[in-house]
Amino acid sequence: MTEKKIIKPQPHIELGPGKEFDLIRALLAKWGQSSSGVGDDAAILQVPPNEKLVVTTDTSVDGIHFKREWLEHSEIGYRATAAALSDLAAMAARPLGMVIALTLPRADREEATALAAGIQQAASESQCPIVGGDITSGHTLSLTITALGSAVTPLSRSGATPGDRVYVTGLLGGPGAAVRAWLAGKHPNAHDRARFAHPVPRIEAALALASRGATAGIDISDGLMGDLAHVAAASGIRIEVDLERIPRVTGVSALQAASSGEEYELAVTAPDIDVRTFQEELGMQLTEIGRIVAGPQGVELREAGKKIVTPAGYDHFDRK
Amino acid sequence: MTEKKIIKPQPHIELGPGKEFDLIRALLAKWGQSSSGVGDDAAILQVPPNEKLVVTTDTSVDGIHFKREWLEHSEIGYRATAAALSDLAAMAARPLGMVIALTLPRADREEATALAAGIQQAASESQCPIVGGDITSGHTLSLTITALGSAVTPLSRSGATPGDRVYVTGLLGGPGAAVRAWLAGKHPNAHDRARFAHPVPRIEAALALASRGATAGIDISDGLMGDLAHVAAASGIRIEVDLERIPRVTGVSALQAASSGEEYELAVTAPDIDVRTFQEELGMQLTEIGRIVAGPQGVELREAGKKIVTPAGYDHFDRK
Numbered sequence: 347m348t349e350k351k352i353i354k355p356q357p358h359i360e361l362g363p364g365k366e367f368d369l370i371r372a373l374l375a376k377w378g379q380s381s382s383g384v385g386d387d388a389a390i391l392q393v394p395p396n397e398k399l400v401v402t403t404d405t406s407v408d409g410i411h412f413k414r415e416w417l418e419h420s421e422i423g424y425r426a427t428a429a430a431l432s433d434l435a436a437m438a439a440r441p442l443g444m445v446i447a448l449t450l451p452r453a454d455r456e457e458a459t460a461l462a463a464g465i466q467q468a469a470s471e472s473q474c475p476i477v478g479g480d481i482t483s484g485h486t487l488s489l490t491i492t493a494l495g496s497a498v499t500p501l502s503r504s505g506a507t508p509g510d511r512v513y514v515t516g517l518l519g520g521p522g523a524a525v526r527a528w529l530a531g532k533h534p535n536a537h538d539r540a541r542f543a544h545p546v547p548r549i550e551a552a553l554a555l556a557s558r559g560a561t562a563g564i565d566i567s568d569g570l571m572g573d574l575a576h577v578a579a580a581s582g583i584r585i586e587v588d589l590e591r592i593p594r595v596t597g598v599s600a601l602q603a604a605s606s607g608e609e610y611e612l613a614v615t616a617p618d619i620d621v622r623t624f625q626e627e628l629g630m631q632l633t634e635i636g637r638i639v640a641g642p643q644g645v646e647l648r649e650a651g652k653k654i655v656t657p658a659g660y661d662h663f664d665r666k
Numbered sequence: 667m668t669e670k671k672i673i674k675p676q677p678h679i680e681l682g683p684g685k686e687f688d689l690i691r692a693l694l695a696k697w698g699q700s701s702s703g704v705g706d707d708a709a710i711l712q713v714p715p716n717e718k719l720v721v722t723t724d725t726s727v728d729g730i731h732f733k734r735e736w737l738e739h740s741e742i743g744y745r746a747t748a749a750a751l752s753d754l755a756a757m758a759a760r761p762l763g764m765v766i767a768l769t770l771p772r773a774d775r776e777e778a779t780a781l782a783a784g785i786q787q788a789a790s791e792s793q794c795p796i797v798g799g800d801i802t803s804g805h806t807l808s809l810t811i812t813a814l815g816s817a818v819t820p821l822s823r824s825g826a827t828p829g830d831r832v833y834v835t836g837l838l839g840g841p842g843a844a845v846r847a848w849l850a851g852k853h854p855n856a857h858d859r860a861r862f863a864h865p866v867p868r869i870e871a872a873l874a875l876a877s878r879g880a881t882a883g884i885d886i887s888d889g890l891m892g893d894l895a896h897v898a899a900a901s902g903i904r905i906e907v908d909l910e911r912i913p914r915v916t917g918v919s920a921l922q923a924a925s926s927g928e929e930y931e932l933a934v935t936a937p938d939i940d941v942r943t944f945q946e947e948l949g950m951q952l953t954e955i956g957r958i959v960a961g962p963q964g965v966e967l968r969e970a971g972k973k974i975v976t977p978a979g980y981d982h983f984d985r986k
Contacts, residue, residue: 359824360899364892385900387756387884388722388813390820393713401797402708403765403812407804436707445723447767447810477721480810484727490767490800490810492723493708500710504679564707572684579680580705 359385369450369458369481376462380469381476382443389477391443397496399442402433408487416528419457421543423464423489429567430491431472431547432610436565437502438556439495441474441549446491449484461489472547501552506562506581506615512636513619515551515611518570519598522606537595545610552612554628560614569607574645577615582643587636589649604647679705689770689778689801696782700789701796702763709797711763717816719762722753728807736848739777741863743784743809749887750811751792751867752930756885757822758876759815761794761869766811769804781809792867821872826882826901826935832956833939835871835931838890839918842926857915865930871948872932878944880934889927894965897935902963907956909969924967 358374358381374381383389393399406426408414417425427444434441446465450458469476474493520541527534534542552563562581566573570592578585587604594603615638624632636648646653678694678701694701703709713719726746728734737745747764754761766785770778789796794813840861844854854862872883882901886893890912898905907924914923935958944952956968966973 359822360902363895363899386820386823387753388720388759388815388820390757391719391721393719395715399711399713399719399762399814400708401711401763401765401812401814403767403798403800403810405767405769405800405802405810407769407802410802410804433707437710439708442719443721445721445812447723447725447812449725449727449808478723480723480725482725482727482730484730484806484808486804486806486808488769488804488806488808490723490725490812492721492765492767492810492812494719494721495708500706500708502679503706575683579683582680 356383358383366481372459373462376459377466377476380466384478389443389445391477391494393442393496397498398500400434400437400439400495400497400500401492402430403490403492404430404433405488405490417543419460420464423461424468425543425545426489427465427468427491428545428547428610430493431468431474431549432545432565432567434493434495435547435549435552435612436563437495437497437500438552438563439497439500440553441472442494442496443475443477444469444491444493446476446479446489448479448481449486449488450481451485451487452483454487472549501556501560501563503562503564503577503580506577506583506638508583508638508640510561510615510617510638511634512585512587512613512615512638513632514570514593514613514635515548516631517593517595518609518611519594519603519606521608522602523595523598525608541595542608547610548612551628551630554624555612555614555616555619558616558619558624560616563612563614566609566611566613567607569605569609570613571604571645571647574613578643578645584639584641584643585636585645586639587645587647589647589654591633591635593631593633676703678703686801692779693782696779697786697796700786704796704798709763709765711797711814713762713816717818718820720754720757720759720815720817720820721812722750723810723812724750724753725808725810737863739780740784743781744788745863745865746809747785747788747811748865748867748930750813751788751794751869752865752885752887754813754815755867755869755872755932756883757817757820758872758883759817759820760873761792762814762816763795763797764789764811764813766796766799766809768799768801769806769808770801771805771807772803774807792869821876821880821883823882823884823897823900826897826903826958828903828958828960830881830935830937830958831954832905832907832933832935832958833952833954834890834913834933835868836951837913837915838929838931839914839923839926841928842922843915843918845928861915862928867930868932871950874944874948875932875934875936875939878936878939880936883932883934886929886931886933887927889925889929890933891924891965891967894933898963898965904959904961904963905956905965906959907965907967909967909974911953911955913951913953
C-alpha cells in the first residue's frame, strides 16, 4: 500500500511540563499528520451513524513476540501496530483510530522515535489516526495497541455454514521460515524476513471479501490451522482443508505453511467468491483451500482427499 | 458504590483449544455477568446515537505503578482497571466497555483469577462490561486497560475560562501517605492504604459536575498541582490554588496533598457550583480550592493570599 495522509487531523491539546510530556511531544512530532487530537484524559472519536464500533487490543512484548536481535525498533513499532490493525481487518471494519500504550525501558529511550516511526508507518498505510496513548517506564519493552474501527455488519468468526468454501489471502509460511532461520542462528532470506517484519493488515481485502458475501473471517496470527479451529468452534461446524492447495512462499512445505504462526493474512468462509475477479481487482492472491461441512466440530487437514494428522496452532503459553 | 450487574451481557464466542484459551476461559468464568461478547478478533459495541466515543488506555506495570509487596493481586487488578475508568470520568463519559491486555509471567499464573476478580470488581462498580482483551506471557506483570465510553459533550481539559472557580472531589493525600509509609518500610494506616489500593472512579460525580456547568475536567492521577498544570496549558489560562483550602486526609500536610500522586479524584473548573447541594445529592465531598485568572499560563499555589513555590507533579520518568 502506498503511504496516505490522514484527512483533517485535529489539533493536539497543549501538554504541561515534565520529562514524560517532553517524550510525548517528541513522539507527536514524529507522528505528524498521522496523529490527531492527542493530549486529553481520553480521545474523542465519532462513529459513523448506523455503524457499530469494533475494538481490539494487542500486546507485543520483547522476548515473546519479537526479539530485538531480529528487528529494528522501527520494525518493532510497525509490526505491533499492524498486528492490531489486522484484527480490525478480520472483522471487516474500517479503521477509526488507535491508542498506543508504550512501556519503554531506559535502554530503549533513545529508540523511542524509531518505534514511533514504525507505528506511524503502519497507521498511515491503513489510514488510521493515532488519537492517544499512555507511556510509562518499565523493565521490558512492550507495546499494547488498541485499534478502533467501525462497520455496518462486522464479520464474526461464528457465521460459517456447511456448504461455504474456505479462502485465504496471500502466501503463507514466510514468517515461520524467518523465525526458524533466526532460531537456528542464521539470517532469514530477505522475503521471509519482510513477511515477518512488515505484515500488511488486509483491510481493503477484508472489506472486499465482506462485500462478496463472506460469512466468517479471522486473521491467522496463530497459524492457519490454529485459527481455523477458532472459526470451527465459534461457528459450530467442521472445516476441511486441502493441504496441497495451501498457498505458500518458496522453500516452505505445505505443512509448515499450515502451522506457521505470526501470519497476518485472512481466512474467510463464503458461499462462492470469484477468485479471479477478486485477484484482478485487489491485486492480491486469494486461494480456495477447503470447505465447511456438517459433522463433529473441528478442523481436518486432508491430503489427496484423506484426513492427515493436524499440526498444532501457535500458542505462546505452550512455548513458555 | 454498591456492586451492580451489567444489563443484558451478550454470549461469548466459543473458543478453540489451547492453554491460552483455557486461561481465558478461567478469566471469563471469574468475570461472569461482568463480561460480554468476548472471543472474536475484536469486540463490537454500539455507541448511543448523537454521542461521541471516548477512549482511553492506561498501563500498570509491576515495579513502576505498584509493587507486589504492597498489594494483593486482586487489588492490582482493581487498581489498574479503576485508573482507566477514572480517565473516562475525567471526560464526563458514561462507560460502554473495556478491553484488558494482560501480560502474565509464569510466576503470576496461579494468581490470574485473583487479578481477574479485582478487574471484575472495578468493572462491576462502574457498570462497564469487559468486552475483550489479549493475554500473553512475559517477564513483567503488566495490565493495559482500554476503557471506552460515550458522552454528548465530553469534558475537555481545554475549556477553563478566567472567572471560573476550581473544585476538587474527595480528600487528597491518602495514596501519597501510603506510598511514603511503604517506602520507609512501614505499614500505612488502613485508610491511606485503602485510598491507594481501592480508588473509586468518579463517574457519577463527573456526570453531575458536567450537568452543573463544568468547563474543564481532569483526574489528578499525577497529583493536583501537576494535573492542574495540564489544564492551564490546555486552556491557556492561569490557575490560582489556595493551599489552605485543599481538602486532605488526616495526618497529611496541605503541601503533601497538593503534590500527592496516584490520586483518582477529579479537578474541574466551572463558573459556580453549589457545593452544598452537590455534596448532599452525591454524598461526597466537593471543595472549591481556587480560581482561573488571565495572565501568564501556569499554576500558582497561594498561602494567605501570597504566591508560594509550586511543588512538582508526579512523573514516572523523573523517578527512574
